Amino acid sequence: MKINNPAKAGSLESNDIFVMVFPNENGNEIELESIVIKQFGKRIREVIEETLKELNVENAKIIAKDRGALDYTIKARVETAIRRAM
Template structure:
């Protein structure tokens, strides 16, 4: 899938994650800011990367601002942002 426009999903509320997706010509990139970065940063990045692979997204810049979201919330927000970026 090709990202054709910027899109976002989520909120900055506690226990949520705000995902912004942009077209990117350098492959998939992730910029993560999280209140639990030291403890769970690698896990959050893995969920984002795995979700991009599942959706066959190859050229996306994902900017994530995490407020303690659980794994399923992260996956849902990434999927929603990607689908909005395709329309």
């Protein structure tokens, strides 16, 4: 799936994540900020990467600002942002 334009999904409310997607030239790139980066940073990154893989995305720059979202929220937000970016 090819990213054509910038798009976003989610919010900065508690328990949500704000995901921005941009076209990227050299593969996928993820920039993550989270209020629980020490505890769950690695896991959040994994969920984002898995979601990108499932959707066959190979040229996305993802900027995510997390406020304690659960895995399925993260997945849903990333997927929505990607579909909006197509």
